[in-house]
Amino acid sequence: xxxxxxxxxxxxxxxxxxxxxxxxxxxxxxxxxxxxxxxxxxxxxxxxxxxxxxxxxxxxxxxxxxxxxxxxxxxxxxxxxxxxxxxxxxxxxxxxxxxxxxxxxxxxxxxxxxxxxxxxxxxxxxxxxxxxxxxxxxxxxxxxxxxxxxxxxxxxxxxxxxxxxxxxxxxxxxxxxxxxxxxxxxxxxxxxxxxxxxxxxxxxxxxxxxxxxxxxxxxxxxxxxxxxxxxxxxxxxxxxxxxxxxxxxxxxxxxxxxxxxxxxxxxxxxxxxxxxxxxxxxxxx
Amino acid sequence: xxxxxxxxxxxxxxxxxxxxxxxxxxxxxxxxxxxxxxxxxxxxxxxxxxxxxxxxxxxxxxxxxxxxxxxxxxxxxxxxxxxxxxxxxxxxxxxxxxxxxxxxxxxxxxxxxxxxxxxxxxxxxxxxxxxxxxxxxxxxxxxxxxxxxxxxxxxxxxxxxxxxxxxxxxxxxxxxxxxxxxxxxxxxxxxxxxxxxxxxxxxxxxxxxxxxxxxxxxxxxxxxxxxxxxxxxxxxxxxxxxxxxxxxxxxxxxxxxxxxxxxxxxxxxxxxxxxxxxxxxxxxxxxxxxxxxxxxxxxxxxxxxxxxxxxxxxxxxxxxxxxxxxxxxxxxxxxxxxxxxxxxxxxxxxxxxxxxxxxxxxxxxxxxx
Amino acid sequence: xxxxxxxxxxxxxxxxxxxxxxxxxxxxxxxxxxxxxxxxxxxxxxxxxxxxxxxxxxxxxxxxxxxxxxxxxxxxxxxxxxxxxxxxxxxxxxxxxxxxxxxxxxxxxxxxxxxxxxxxxxxxxxxxxxxxxxxxxxxxxxxxxxxxxxxxxxxxxxxxxxxxxxxxxxxxxxxxxxxxxxxxxxxxxxxxxxxxxxxxxxxxxxxxxxxxxxxxxxxxxxxxxxxxxxxxxxxxxxxxxxxxxxxxxxxxxxxxxxxxxxxxxxxxxxxxxxxxxxxxxxxxxxxxxxxxxxxxxxxxxxxxxxxxx
Numbered sequence: 028x029x030x031x032x033x034x035x036x037x038x039x040x041x042x043x044x045x046x047x048x049x050x051x052x053x054x055x056x057x058x059x060x061x062x063x064x065x066x067x068x069x070x071x072x073x074x075x076x077x078x079x080x081x082x083x084x085x086x087x088x089x090x091x092x093x094x095x096x097x098x099x100x101x102x103x104x105x106x107x108x109x110x111x112x113x114x115x116x117x118x119x120x121x122x123x124x125x126x127x128x129x130x131x132x133x134x135x136x137x138x139x140x141x142x143x144x145x146x147x148x149x150x151x152x153x154x155x156x157x158x159x160x161x162x163x164x165x166x167x168x169x170x171x172x173x174x175x176x177x178x179x180x181x182x183x184x185x186x187x188x189x190x191x192x193x194x195x196x197x198x199x200x201x202x203x204x205x206x207x208x209x210x211x212x213x214x215x216x217x218x219x220x221x222x223x224x225x226x227x228x229x230x231x232x233x234x235x236x237x238x239x240x241x242x243x244x245x246x247x248x249x250x251x252x253x254x255x256x257x258x259x260x261x262x263x264x265x266x267x268x269x270x271x272x273x274x275x276x277x278x279x280x281x282x283x284x285x286x287x288x289x290x291x292x293x294x295x296x297x298x299x300x301x302x303x304x305x306x307x308x309x310x311x312x
Numbered sequence: 313x314x315x316x317x318x319x320x321x322x323x324x325x326x327x328x329x330x331x332x333x334x335x336x337x338x339x340x341x342x343x344x345x346x347x348x349x350x351x352x353x354x355x356x357x358x359x360x361x362x363x364x365x366x367x368x369x370x371x372x373x374x375x376x377x378x379x380x381x382x383x384x385x386x387x388x389x390x391x392x393x394x395x396x397x398x399x400x401x402x403x404x405x406x407x408x409x410x411x412x413x414x415x416x417x418x419x420x421x422x423x424x425x426x427x428x429x430x431x432x433x434x435x436x437x438x439x440x441x442x443x444x445x446x447x448x449x450x451x452x453x454x455x456x457x458x459x460x461x462x463x464x465x466x467x468x469x470x471x472x473x474x475x476x477x478x479x480x481x482x483x484x485x486x487x488x489x490x491x492x493x494x495x496x497x498x499x500x501x502x503x504x505x506x507x508x509x510x511x512x513x514x515x516x517x518x519x520x521x522x523x524x525x526x527x528x529x530x531x532x533x534x535x536x537x538x539x540x541x542x543x544x545x546x547x548x549x550x551x552x553x554x555x556x557x558x559x560x561x562x563x564x565x566x567x568x569x570x571x572x573x574x575x576x577x578x579x580x581x582x583x584x585x586x587x588x589x590x591x592x593x594x595x596x597x598x599x600x601x602x603x604x605x606x607x608x609x610x611x612x613x614x615x616x617x618x619x620x621x622x623x624x625x626x627x628x629x630x631x632x633x634x635x636x637x638x639x640x641x642x643x644x645x646x647x648x649x650x651x652x653x654x655x656x657x658x659x660x661x662x663x664x665x666x667x668x669x670x671x672x673x674x675x676x677x678x679x680x681x
Numbered sequence: 682x683x684x685x686x687x688x689x690x691x692x693x694x695x696x697x698x699x700x701x702x703x704x705x706x707x708x709x710x711x712x713x714x715x716x717x718x719x720x721x722x723x724x725x726x727x728x729x730x731x732x733x734x735x736x737x738x739x740x741x742x743x744x745x746x747x748x749x750x751x752x753x754x755x756x757x758x759x760x761x762x763x764x765x766x767x768x769x770x771x772x773x774x775x776x777x778x779x780x781x782x783x784x785x786x787x788x789x790x791x792x793x794x795x796x797x798x799x800x801x802x803x804x805x806x807x808x809x810x811x812x813x814x815x816x817x818x819x820x821x822x823x824x825x826x827x828x829x830x831x832x833x834x835x836x837x838x839x840x841x842x843x844x845x846x847x848x849x850x851x852x853x854x855x856x857x858x859x860x861x862x863x864x865x866x867x868x869x870x871x872x873x874x875x876x877x878x879x880x881x882x883x884x885x886x887x888x889x890x891x892x893x894x895x896x897x898x899x900x901x902x903x904x905x906x907x908x909x910x911x912x913x914x915x916x917x918x919x920x921x922x923x924x925x926x927x928x929x930x931x932x933x934x935x936x937x938x939x940x941x942x943x944x945x946x947x948x949x950x951x952x953x954x955x956x957x958x959x960x961x962x963x964x965x966x967x968x969x970x971x972x973x974x975x976x977x978x979x980x981x982x983x984x985x986x987x988x989x990x
Contacts, residue, residue, distance in 0.1 A: 035796075042791050045784075046805045052820045052864065053808055055830060059823065076830075121711075129708035138701025142709060144984065148976045149716065153925045155949035156965035159726070159958055160719030183715045186708060215700050246815040246928040247946065251953065261815035265932060276823055283816040294811040295804065302872050309914045310873060364887055385893035397884035401906035410902070411892035462892065 056287075059280035060085055067276040085277035104282050107263035111286075114174050114249075114259060115242035118181025122238050125182065126189025127231065131219055133190070134197035135205065143194070146187035147307065154184070154247050162251060172253045180252060181242045188304060189238050195308035196230030197223065233300040236293040243289055260286045314375045314388075314465040314498055315340040316361065321370035323356050330356040332522040334370070338515075341496045343489070345513035347506055347545070353522040354502045358468050361500065362389050374466065385414075387466075390459030390497075394471045396451045398443045404454045405439045411462035429457045432491065449480050460491070467492065467499040473508065485512060506546050510534070518542050540675040543595055543668060549629055549643045551595045555672070558583075558590040565594070567634045568614045576664055579681060586678050588671060595668035598643040603630060603650075603658040614660040616642050618652045632658060720969065726962035727753055733956050753963035762940065763964060766948035773855075773944060774923040777862045778916060784863070785870025785915075789878050792871075810868040818932030821861040822848065825933075851941035854934050858942050861929040866922075870915055877911030878904075910982070917979050924972070 059067070061081040089104035132138040161180060162171070170176035200223055208218035224231075246261035253262060264282055267275050294301065303311050318336040322329070331353040338344050346354040359365040361372060363384035372379040379387055399407050405426060412422045430436045433453045438446055446454065452472060459467065469488075473481045489512055492499050503509055509516050510530045518525040518533065518541075526538040537543035543551050556563040556573065561580050563573040573594065575583060606615055616632035619641065628650045632642045642660065652658065669679040729747040757763050788806065792799070809817070824831050825847035835843045847853045881904060889899045927946035930936065936943035936951065943951070945968065952961045 038791055038794075039796055042788075042796065042802055045788060046802050049809050049864065049868070050805050051830075052817070052824060053812065055824060056816070056820045125708040125711055128704045132701045132704025136701030136704070139705035139709065142705055142712075144980060145712070147980055148973065149712075151921045151924065151972045151976050151979075152969055153927075153946045153949065153972075155927070155946045155953065155961075156968040157716070157720065157723070159953065159961050159965060160722040161715065162953075163722065163726075163958070164719060179715065183711055186711070190708060216703075219704075240811070244813040244815075246813075246931070247950065250931075251950070261813055261928070264815060264819060274822075279819055280823075283813070283819060286813050286816060287811070290811040290813065291808065294807065298807070301807075302876050305869055306873060306914055306918055309918075310876060310911060362891055364890070384890045385895070389891060391888065391891045393884050393888060395884055397882065397888040399885055399889075399903055399906075400882075401909075402902075410889070410894075414893040414898060458888075458892070 053287075056280045056283050059276055060284045061281075062277055064277065085281035088275075088278045089282050104260075104263060104278075104285075107258055107260045108285070110174065110253075110257050111243060111259040114178045114181065114257070115239055117174065117178035118185065118242045119235055119239045121178065121182025122185040122189040123231070123235050126186055126234070126238075127193050127224075129186075129190045130193030131197050131223070134194045135202060143191065146190055149184075150187050155251075158248065158251050165252060172256045172258075174257050177249060177252050177257065177259075180248055181245065184245075184248065185238045185241050187307065188241065189234055191307040192234040192237065192300075192304055193227070193230065195303060195311065196227045196234070199230075200226050230300075233297040234304070236297050237300065237304040240290045240293055243286075315342075316466065316498060316500075317371075317373040317376075318357075318361070319371045319373070321357070321360060321367045321372070323353075323360060323365065323367050329522045331360070331367075334524055336517060336524065336527060338498060338500070340375075341498055343492050343499045343501065343512060343514045345509035345516045346500060346502045346519060347504070347509040347516050348519035348525075349504055349545075351521075352519040354519055355470055357519075358391075358470055358500065358502055361466075362391050362468055363387050388464050389466045389468055390462060390464035392455050392459055392467075392469045392472045394474060396455040396472075396475075398446070398451050398454055398458075400443050403440050403442055404435065404446060404450070407443060407454050408439075408457045408461050410458060415462065425461050426457075429461050433457055433487070448475060449477075452476060452484070456488075460495070463495075465498065467497045469499065469501045471503055472501075474503075474505070488512065507548060510546065518545060520545075536677065536680055537668070538677055540593060540595075540670050543670070543677070547597055547599075549598050549645075551597050551668070552601065552642050553670075554594045554596070554640070556592050556594050558587055558592055563592065563594060565614070567640050569635065571614060579664075579679070583669065583679055587669075589673060591672040592678070593670040593672050595670060596662050596666055598629065598645045600662050600666035601642070601644040602661040603632075603644050603646060603652070604661055606657045606659050615657050616660060618654050618656045618658060620654065621652060623648070623651070630658075632660075723962045723965050726959045727966045729753075729959050732958040732960075747959075749959075753959060754967070757960070757963050757967060762943075762948060765940065766943050766945045769855075769942070770924060770926070770944040770946075773859060773862070773926060774920055777859050777866075778919050778923055780859075780863055781867045781870045781919060782874075782912065782915060784867045785872075786874050788867075788871045789874040792875055793878060806871060807868050809865050812865065814865060814928035815932050817861060817865050818929030821857060821864070821929065822933045825857050848934055849938050851938060854938055854942050858926075858930050858933060861933065862923065862926060865929070866919060870919065873911060873915045874908070877908050881907055913982050917982065920979070921976075 058076075058078055061083070062075060062078040063080050063082045063084055066075040066078060066080070091103065129139060129142065133143055165171045165176050170179075204222055204226070205215075205218045208222040209215060213221065244261070245259070246265070249259040249262045250265065253259065258266070260282065264279055264286070267279050267282075297304070316336070316338040318334055318338075321331055321334040323331040334353075334357060336344075346357060348354050356365065360367050363379070363382065367380070374387070399410065402410070408426050408429065409422050412425060417425075426439070427436075430439055433456060435450065435453050435457060438450045438454070441450075443451070443454070452475070456472065472488075473484055476484060485508060488501075501509070501512060510533075513530060515527060515529050516533050517527045520541050526533055526542050528536070533542060533546050537546060540553065544553065554568075555566045557566065561584065562575055564570050565573055606613075614634075616634045618630060619633050620631045622629040622631070626648055628646045628648060630644045630646055630650070630652060632644065634640060634642065644660070665681045667681045668677060669681070670676065671678050728750060729745065730749045730753065731747040735747065792803065812820075823829060826832075827844045827846040831847070832843045832845060845853060847857050885903055885907070886899055889903045894902065925946055926944055927950070930942050930944060930947055931950070934942045936947040940948075949961055949964055949968075952964070
């Protein structure tokens with residue numbers, strides 16, 4: 028029995044070790060966000076594991092442009108934050124509307140032929156490979172660096188997730204309910220709208236949050252399709268890097284910390300469905 | 313081939329006691345049925361004997377050796393699960409060979425043993441099919457073969473026949489008994505089906521609510537049930553239980569308008585000594601209850617009204633209700649031709665020696681006439 | 682009578698067909714315009730040498746003026762930068778995905794039992810997945826500075842002053858990039874495998890125990906075969922996404938030092954910024970063809986599962 032105890036303790040130590048490894052980078056960012064300039068880099072001397080003089084300067088820097096740092100970007104972080112919010116939400120809206128309908132069609136009528144698998148294939152293409160023509164189209168239609176230009180692409184790029192996820196949620200609801208509604212006099216669309224849809228409210232919310240997280244986290248597409256006017260948070264963080272005064276660890280960490288909040292909060296809220304979402308419904312807990 | 317001794321086994325799960333002070337003494341080569349309703353503790357007991365669960369207190373002995381600290385794989389038991397637990401991605405052959413491979417038997421030995429077992433259970437055709445393609449009946453046989461082939465000293469079976477269709481269940485029941493006798497293995501068979509227990513077991517351990525009620529041969533459990541629970545659990549249809557009051561040597565039957573059941577002279581003294589209080593329950597089994605047409609005016613006869621009839625081919629079960637409104641349903645078994653009409657009044661006939669006498673408060677059997 | 686019946690079912694099916702179309706039409710239209718059409722345009726461009734620079738003054742659909750047949754294709758297939766970027770991508774995927782699987786599996790096993798603060802640890806382990814990948818890249822950039830925390834910790838453990846400039850050495854930069862991906866996506870494998878493990882039929886494992894199998898034998902002969910479907914899905918999904926790796930690399934090394942960490946996505950993005958549009962279009966077509974072939978094979982298991990239900 029003693030060897031059992033030792034095994035258990037060793038396992039627990041291992042878990043603590045791994046959790047610490049996973050947490051450390053986040054810890055580093057969180058503490059960096061509150062470190063004043065002198066504490067950013069050790070410059071050969073000591074490394075600050077914990078901010079000795081915690082400050083809100085970094086936050087101030089990204090929201091109120093200050094000249095001390097001589098940053099050469101002309102905007103504050105407020106813009107990108109709002110941009111991210113707007114574009115991610117709209118992209119989510121589009122993906123949800125299209126996905127809910129398509130998901131229902133696939134679930135109930137097996138419609139769309141190869142659509143479901145084409146959507147999966149879509150996820151496999153590196154965006155960089157397929158974005159040129161979109162760029163050209165958008166440039167032609169003057170949709171580059173606009174909120175709607177990016178939002179539409181977000182809607183399409185996350186469509187596979189919204190479609191597959193909603194399909195699994197619709198699958199969970201027995202089709203007898205639809206048929207009962209139709210027998211009672213509803214049209215097929217009415218049955219969908221008034222009977223099935225309300226029952227999938229939870230699934231819709233979780234899918235929407237999931238898609239939002241994906242849009243919020245995107246960098247490459249926004250990088251290619253937006254710039255100064257409608258750049259999102261990741262684009263802005265990337266730009267902060269090309270400042271003249273070395274690397275702006277503090278402000279970037281501050282912004283990174285803020286940007287991390289929605290995904291973490293939403294992620295905890297939809298914990299139950301994370302596996303389902305990330306595996307396109309292939310695995311349901 | 314081993315005897316098993318369970319000494320005061322206790323197992324609780326949180327606040328629930330699953331097994332309470334279980335003491336069982338099973339002889340070498342004996343076929344013991346553990347019988348009881350769902351949740352009575354029988355599966356927990358099996359899991360403790362096999363080693364899958366550790367008892368909170370109490371000891372387990374195989375052939376006098378203490379087994380509590382012996383790990384699961386080394387106890388020399390075979391276990392057949394209720395859902396068979398066949399390894400999904402192996403063939404029937406590989407399933408059966410599993411235990412032998414672990415024991416590092418030579419390929420020749422493995423083949424020999426499996427072929428023997430397959431012949432015994434008529435599994436030859438299915439041997440090389442994938443487990444997922446087997447019929448339920450073959451799955452059951454594979455589960456059986458898998459544990460048999462390792463020649464365990466003790467065989468544990470957890471309701472192995474409950475998933476089979478009725479005809480195969482009867483066939484397998486007989487097969488199981490034969491196999492057990494041939495191999496002379498000690499077997500413990502968990503079931504909630506008392507017919508199975510009665511037909512298969514050398515002795516039956518009846519359990520209810522984590523407590524062992526009685527451990528006896530089928531005949532004894534049938535003729536001398538220790539208490540009301542055992543009496544009611546064994547026998548189908550279940551025994552008729554009539555409330556009564558002991559009054560100066562005789563019994564007043566509440567269900568039958570207080571008619572008297574007169575006790576014969578030879579038993580009066582004994583009953584007087586044994587009874588601790590006056591509230592009793594009289595039991596008479598449906599197979600001992602005969603019906604006859606009522607004769608008017610015969611005051612002391614017990615009568616009841618026919619409520620429904622079950623013609624079962626070889627026999628007819630008749631359900632009756634006494635006229636007092638206790639709602640107690642009386643069951644009687646008559647011949648296959650017997651066809652009374654509903655609402656007819658019949659007289660109940662039985663011999664005194666078929667009666668069981670229970671103390672109503674302690675529920676124990678006081679006297680068997 | 683039967684004629685009428687068959688007519689009724691026929692119209693019902695027609696109805697169903699039309700209805701199904703109605704529901705999936707919006708999504709299919711969107712895809713047509715935003716995916717299919719651009720892909721065709723890409724194809725068109727790939728046969729030209731047009732770019733905003735070479736084609737100054739013309740619009741893209743006038744690119745036929747710069748017709749070049751298959752010369753782009755020929756040039757790309759023999760272009761070392763392009764090919765090497767493909768190779769680097771494959772190397773990263775082949776290393777990163779199995780590592781994530783193994784660590785995730787180990788963690789999942791640890792999480793099968795009860796221990797104090799389990800829920801807390803579960804949430805902590807999930808956190809890397811929730812960090813914006815670009816931000817994760819930046820964090821690892823900070824961590825692997827030669828005067829940064831990683832070197833500081835290593836120095837303490839090894840009792841030697843370590844000042845490796847991780848991000849400026851070719852091999853070490855690769856390692857950092859891989860570590861960033863492993864950090865970010867192991868939690869996903871952990872989640873998937875944990876749900877797979879918890880769904881394992883306990884009875885089969887108990888049966889194996891009683892038959893004398895030790896931990897390793899049970900794992901090899903019972904657990905693994907049962908887990909195979911889940912593992913396959915996890916590998917496919919993670920592989921699918923790993924091919925596209927970009928965000929963290931861009932924030933950490935921009936493909937550097939030199940081209941040491943230039944994956945296909947990084948390569949294409951760089952070319953885009955140099956305005957080599959038709960070149961990228963050609964590369965895009967090749968990549969799409971390659972991946973389409975690979976995907977048919979890779980998605981078979983998921984397809985089979987769907988058709989079973």
